[in-house]
Amino acid sequence: MADITRSPWLLHYDASSCNGCDIEVLACLTPVFDVERFGIVNTGDPMQADIFLITGAVNAQNAPVVKQIYDQMSDPKVVVAVGVCACTGGVFKEAYNVMGGADKVIPVDIYVPGCAARPQSIIDGVVAAVGLFKERYMQLKNKQPLSVGHLEGGEGS
């Protein structure tokens, strides 16, 4: 059986990004970067995804959506916050409707900084996520408790 890391499928969700980071995420699929080389597929379906790429800050309206997407993904799964908005809230942090980074609602494992995050660093983040994906699979296989990412205001590792 092949290594689980050879086929990580991404789900990209735009929380309330300015679309800068989204364009960079899509740039990863173009001929220049071509992440499909690593078996990465940008699927639109949470039930089939392994890695959750979230761009933009979370606001009151989409927090339940983000939570639901996270819950629909089956284990093992990894969350990557792309761009400073998804990491902390970024320039929108003080806005009245913005709750902050993605880790206000779901546990985030990997933070990719940048405004907008460059495709190179996004790929870097995804590669780190793939490593974590495998680690979680091993935990699942050995029936150990799964490690969780960082959740703002909650416990985590």
Added chain:
Amino acid sequence: MLTPLSVRFIYAIAYIVLAPFIGGLLEGIGRKISARMQRRVGPPLLQPFYDISKLLKKKRSQVTRAQGFLLTSYMLLIIFTGAMLFFGTDMLMCFLMLSTAALFLYLAGCVTTSPYSSLGAQRELIQEMAYEPAILLTALGFYLAVGSFDVETIYNSPVSPIMIIPGFFVAFVFILTIKMRKSPFDESTSHHPHQELVKGLTSEMSGRNLAIFNVTEWYETVFLLAVVFLFIKNSSAPLVSGLVGIGVVLLTYFLEILIDNTSARVHWERMLTLTWAVTLCSCGVNLLVLMIVR
């Protein structure tokens, strides 16, 4: 000259064992060619197998229990259909089995409450409506060419059936785009992400269930390409016609990828009218010519 029963059993078993490997490899080649057409490097050749292996390792989760049952039935029926064809039984029977299998897939899409899945399932029915005439006419065409529905007889016919029924061949190849779920007719599953349908019929399938669906697709692809092969094969020059047959099969598959990469999805009404028009025209003209000549 009839093939002995034991050899026919070996063919059927070879299909059951080898079809997923051939189908998976074909998909790998397809993805690679697609990537090259878009000036990308593309995934490794064995990527489809890596995907299946990953899907099987994911934690099991399914929306309803019925989904797993229905998908397994779908898979078994398709495998049985293909095995029947390779065993050399009645072609009409194979095609009827194929439609029954499609029904199980439709139900597997329907049992979930997701609107995307239900919409995909409905479109699957429309697709079936579009390709079914061509499939049944293909069986009829083989009967006209060879005088029997028996795959064994068709396989050993003295002239290649395509010489007598080229119109039916065109109709069959045309509907392959629907059957292989390629653009512009990927109405029910939308294999490119971020479309209005998410993943359509397969939206609610994850892990093991999705793996079952994918492997069944491979079985089906091999089955359909085997029918394409039957159009070419004759018993007067078995080796030459066999090699040409394999060439035509590969060319057909390449054509599907080319069409997939050069066209955008069309509205379902367009698909229906286009498919029926092509089926009626090419089969009709072929029939007329046959009636005049004979």
